[in-house]
Amino acid sequence: MRTTRRDFLKRSLGATPLLAFTSVVPGFLSRTAMAAAGRLGEEGPVLVVVQLSGGNDGLNTVVPFEDDAYHRNRPTLRLRAEQLHKLEAGLGFHSEMGAFHRLYESGHLSVIQGVGYPNSNRDHEGAMRDWHSARPGESARQTGWVGRAVDQAFTVDGLGLPGVFVGQIKPPFSVRSETALVPSVASSRPWVLDGFAEPVARLAAVARAGANNSLLEFVQKETLAAYACNQRIQEVLKAGSRPGAKEYPQLPLARTLRSIAELIRAGLGARIYFAELGGGEIGGFDTHAGQAANHGALLRELSDSVAAFVEDLGRDGLLNSVLVMTFSEFGRGLSENGRRGTGHGSAAPMFIAGGKLQRRLVGAHPSLTDLEDDAPKFHTDFRRVYATVLEQWLGFDSKRILGKNYELVDGLFG
Amino acid sequence: VNDGWNQKLDDAAWAWAPYEPGAGHDWDLRLAGHLYRRTAFGGTWDELQAALKDGPQSTVEKLVRPKGETNAFNTAYDEYEREAAKSSSANNAVAWWLRRMIETPHPLLEQMTLFWHNYFGLTNERLSHPAMLCRHLHRLRHQALGKFDALLEGVLNEPALFVSLEARANRKARPNSEFARILLEQFLLGPGHFSESDVQATAQAFTGWFVSQDELRYAAREHDTGLRQLLGREGDFEVKDVLHMVLQQPAASQLVVRRLYRWLISETSAAPEALITPLAADFAKDYDLARLVETVLRSNLFFSPAAYRQKIKSPIEFSVGLVRSFGASVGTLPLSLDLAALGQNLYEPPTVKGWAGHRSWLNRLTILGRASLAHSLVSNQGGYGGKMDIQGIAQKHGAETPQATSDFLCDLLLQGDLPRPARQSLAATAAGAKAMAEAISPSTGVGQVAALLAAMPEYQLA
Numbered sequence: 001m002r003t004t005r006r007d008f009l010k011r012s013l014g015a016t017p018l019l020a021f022t023s024v025v026p027g028f029l030s031r032t033a034m035a036a037a038g039r040l041g042e043e044g045p046v047l048v049v050v051q052l053s054g055g056n057d058g059l060n061t062v063v064p065f066e067d068d069a070y071h072r073n074r075p076t077l078r079l080r081a082e083q084l085h086k087l088e089a090g091l092g093f094h095s096e097m098g099a100f101h102r103l104y105e106s107g108h109l110s111v112i113q114g115v116g117y118p119n120s121n122r123d124h125e126g127a128m129r130d131w132h133s134a135r136p137g138e139s140a141r142q143t144g145w146v147g148r149a150v151d152q153a154f155t156v157d158g159l160g161l162p163g164v165f166v167g168q169i170k171p172p173f174s175v176r177s178e179t180a181l182v183p184s185v186a187s188s189r190p191w192v193l194d195g196f197a198e199p200v201a202r203l204a205a206v207a208r209a210g211a212n213n214s215l216l217e218f219v220q221k222e223t224l225a226a227y228a229c230n231q232r233i234q235e236v237l238k239a240g241s242r243p244g245a246k247e248y249p250q251l252p253l254a255r256t257l258r259s260i261a262e263l264i265r266a267g268l269g270a271r272i273y274f275a276e277l278g279g280g281e282i283g284g285f286d287t288h289a290g291q292a293a294n295h296g297a298l299l300r301e302l303s304d305s306v307a308a309f310v311e312d313l314g315r316d317g318l319l320n321s322v323l324v325m326t327f328s329e330f331g332r333g334l335s336e337n338g339r340r341g342t343g344h345g346s347a348a349p350m351f352i353a354g355g356k357l358q359r360r361l362v363g364a365h366p367s368l369t370d371l372e373d374d375a376p377k378f379h380t381d382f383r384r385v386y387a388t389v390l391e392q393w394l395g396f397d398s399k400r401i402l403g404k405n406y407e408l409v410d411g412l413f414g
Numbered sequence: 415v416n417d418g419w420n421q422k423l424d425d426a427a428w429a430w431a432p433y434e435p436g437a438g439h440d441w442d443l444r445l446a447g448h449l450y451r452r453t454a455f456g457g458t459w460d461e462l463q464a465a466l467k468d469g470p471q472s473t474v475e476k477l478v479r480p481k482g483e484t485n486a487f488n489t490a491y492d493e494y495e496r497e498a499a500k501s502s503s504a505n506n507a508v509a510w511w512l513r514r515m516i517e518t519p520h521p522l523l524e525q526m527t528l529f530w531h532n533y534f535g536l537t538n539e540r541l542s543h544p545a546m547l548c549r550h551l552h553r554l555r556h557q558a559l560g561k562f563d564a565l566l567e568g569v570l571n572e573p574a575l576f577v578s579l580e581a582r583a584n585r586k587a588r589p590n591s592e593f594a595r596i597l598l599e600q601f602l603l604g605p606g607h608f609s610e611s612d613v614q615a616t617a618q619a620f621t622g623w624f625v626s627q628d629e630l631r632y633a634a635r636e637h638d639t640g641l642r643q644l645l646g647r648e649g650d651f652e653v654k655d656v657l658h659m660v661l662q663q664p665a666a667s668q669l670v671v672r673r674l675y676r677w678l679i680s681e682t683s684a685a686p687e688a689l690i691t692p693l694a695a696d697f698a699k700d701y702d703l704a705r706l707v708e709t710v711l712r713s714n715l716f717f718s719p720a721a722y723r724q725k726i727k728s729p730i731e732f733s734v735g736l737v738r739s740f741g742a743s744v745g746t747l748p749l750s751l752d753l754a755a756l757g758q759n760l761y762e763p764p765t766v767k768g769w770a771g772h773r774s775w776l777n778r779l780t781i782l783g784r785a786s787l788a789h790s791l792v793s794n795q796g797g798y799g800g801k802m803d804i805q806g807i808a809q810k811h812g813a814e815t816p817q818a819t820s821d822f823l824c825d826l827l828l829q830g831d832l833p834r835p836a837r838q839s840l841a842a843t844a845a846g847a848k849a850m851a852e853a854i855s856p857s858t859g860v861g862q863v864a865a866l867l868a869a870m871p872e873y874q875l876a
Binding site for chain 1: 789835874
């Protein structure tokens with residue numbers, strides 16, 4: 001559907017009083033406003049990073065149920081074949097991950113197995129810092145990899161708002177940037193200013209002729225784009241509360257992903273969103289004791305929330321421009337400890353979900369007999385996954401962001 | 415008009431000469447507002463009126479060296495902040511600093527403390543305890559309008575610097591060249607003004623310094639006494655030697671002057687070398703910061719179109735300025751959280767380069783967030799609890815009708831510098847708001863007009 005200028009002005013600037021001012025709206029303004037109201041996804045593909053805080057137990061997430069070593073080493077935590085959602089190659093998803101299995105079957109979810117890095121840190125803070133900076137061991141590093149991607153999109157591509165953190169915790173180091181600002185929002189809702197937005201937009205739209213100030217022109221342009229976006233967020237929220245709209249489960253991650261879907265639909269224009277599951281700091285995935293119930297609940301939250309998000313986006317064709325990627329600071333050891341939990345490990349699977357995936361299982365499951373201090377060894381460096389997503393999904397120059405060229409992982413995108 | 419200005423902009427003698435009103439460049443409310451925004455976050459109506467009467471030079475004098483008791487105020491706040499920084503989170507210490515910015519009788523000192531916090535970019539995130547950063551900030555404030563050499567010497571002797579830059583242990587066997595590079599590049603000389611050999615010599619000078627139990631200690635046996643090349647001289651250098659030699663380089667004073675230009679004059683154009691070189695040379699004579707700041711604030715350049723509205727307000731300047739303009743006070747703990755969401759978390763600059771500022775402050779989310787914050791601050795709803803009596807202030811200054819109120823607020827917040835159609839529309843909004851206010855609550859409507867003004871593109875400019 002084509003948007004006419006008049007439609008747009010009505011839409012972006014609210015009620016009719018604005019029309020009295022259209023004669024003084026300069027040309028650049030309507031062009032910008034049109035661009036701001038442009039089609040969804042035209043700013044480029046979107047990446048949603050989901051952090052699983054605490055060190056997710058990969059072995060009880062993607063379970064090698066045909067491997068004796070798995071059963072031997074996990075007397076109470078082991079999951080039996082009949083409890084699992086079967087994939088292939090003797091692997092199955094945890095019993096709480098039915099929704100992920102559904103995505104997997106429909107080709108909207110891939111598992112990248114055995115991801116880690118050399119001499120990996122087994123301390124939460126150090127390991128998380130390594131995954132966030134993508135420069136392991138360089139503790140003085142000032143920025144995160146998402147932050148550097150955002151900086152690149154800001155300075156090179158001129159995007160005003162390349163990245164957003166959505167959630168209740170303090171934004172993780174990963175989004176730390178140097179030249180661009182990565183805003184932190186709890187949801188898409190607090191930004192809606194009932195009854196106030198319309199007069200602001202009306203006054204802001206008045207021509208600033210004669211000011212001869214390019215900074216003022218920039219602020220005016222951004223202000224109008226912001227209120228156009230605000231208007232669309234309101235429309236999206238309204239549409240979302242109508243009968244027949246996609247239901248999300250009542251879970252914190254689902255609420256976060258729902259907000260992200262709303263911001264994407266409203267044409268916010270961000271390329272990278274960052275979300276978190278597990279509560280930040282030393283998160284809920286740190287299952288040293290009584291793992292079974294906690295871990296199951298978190299996997300259900302992950303699986304149900306991401307599935308709701310994917311299905312929601314699939315309803316209006318947005319799925320082909322959105323990719324979800326999960327990571328955790330490390331996997332866990334093979335052996336169950338005396339408290340029905342597991343210790344810190346190294347390699348673990350990452351998930352990607354979206355509409356344009358190629359292979360469902362990428363890479364082999366790591367061996368359970370060739371271990372490194374009780375944990376499976378990695379075969380795919382996490383920076384190779386980052387590089388592949390940056391290059392093949394976002395179309396970014398990964399070398400500038402990661403500091404060198406990493407071999408791309410085969411088979412992620414079709 | 416602009417051609418005339420442009421010709422003068424690289425004439426240092428004209429640019430840094432004191433501004434005298436007249437000859438088509440009158441001292442008016444607009445320029446008084448400009449001076450108060452850059453030096454005091456924003457001015458109250460009484461302050462702006464006094465400035466109009468006193469003229470630019472006396473007003474600068476008053477802002478640099480306020481009459482009355484500022485020591486007692488600062489001593490008391492130092493104590494509040496120190497107490498607050500004993501907690502494990504920096505939130506309370508940040509809230510006290512924001513309160514200090516709002517209530518201080520010497521706002522320029524806070525602006526300059528913020529300048530130095532931004533200059534050094536040390537972050538509480540890497541420290542074990544906010545007390546360390548609180549001490550650093552107190553040191554910055556103490557010398558913010560003092561001597562640059564003393565300021566640097568103090569910062570280089572603080573554990574906060576070493577821990578924040580991951581240089582806790584400087585062993586003979588492992589000199590920290592990354593630390594040395596950051597010091598030379600960010601704080602001392604600037605990129606392009608030092609060699610790899612200077613980096614090595616600087617790293618060597620720091621060998622022997624360790625942070626243990628949050629204190630900086632020196633272990634002589636870990637100091638590398640080998641000979642190195644530093645800035646063209648050979649020797650076994652100590653930290654004080656590095657400082658001494660660096661301060662003799664023109665690049666050292668130029669780095670500070672260039673950063674100050676961006677802070678006080680303009681973010682939109684790079685500082686012309688022709689202006690920076692002579693000012694920096696003059697500054698290097700005594701490294702007196704009050705003299706430098708004063709020269710800039712009194713100058714023709716500062717009051718010219720090259721500076722007027724050539725900066726974007728930081729979230730702090732935006733909100734503290736709004737509150738100060740009404741001579742009000744608000745809860746600064748909720749304010750600190752709102753400011754963090756808008757991208758400015760005091761005690762935690764994003765990197766050692768400080769906040770990027772300029773256009774990065776404003777995007778689709780932060781623009782809506784600023785409007786929302788302004789609305790919360792001036793309205794009777796929300797976490798701020800309506801502590802700002804907009805209606806009362808307008809009435810005190812004789813604004814009774816909606817038209818007069820809207821004019822008063824526009825003059826107070828934007829010095830009337832808003833396009834005519836917007837002013838007319840504002841007056842109509844004020845009339846509507848008054849009708850609404852009479853029906854609901856007396857201060858809601860007028861507050862709405864103030865929030866509207868704060869959401870205007872013009873209000874985002876410093």
